Amino acid sequence: MAKKLDPKIAHTLRDDARNLEQQADSNEPYPANTKISRPNQPSRMSNVRLSEEQFAALQAEAGRRHLPVSTMARAWLLDRLDIERSAS
Template sequence: MAKTVDPQLISGLREESERTKDDPYPAGTEGKRPNRSQVYSVRLSADEQARVQSVAEAKHLPASTLVRSWILERLDQESA
């Protein structure tokens, strides 16, 4: 599922990034990642990984989003 990005958009974003890279952050801005603070690494066999990827593609989701949703659903079940 390849997507094409407008070359003019890319060029404009690159130019803006270069022009503003040394600008200070706005007052009151904090530099932290929203929502996620811990990364878990999970080992899967090639077959298991392929199965996850297949389900993710069928749902038009990144595999990591699918796996995260499964974990969160299970945590909800466990706390019920």
């Protein structure tokens, strides 16, 4: 049996979406505490050589955190860069 959305709920959702779209098209300035980011900008790739033992340790830590190895390595590199910048 196919599930169907209640027409009243669908109407309410459409109205809500239209209201949100109208607000989003506003020309008003962003609130003062808004942080603007530009995701998906071009990025650079870098290869890192690790021994089997080092890679296994990184892989194990990434697995414990349920992250891909590349995400874990990137996070650690960025954390270290922040530490180095703060120290200088």
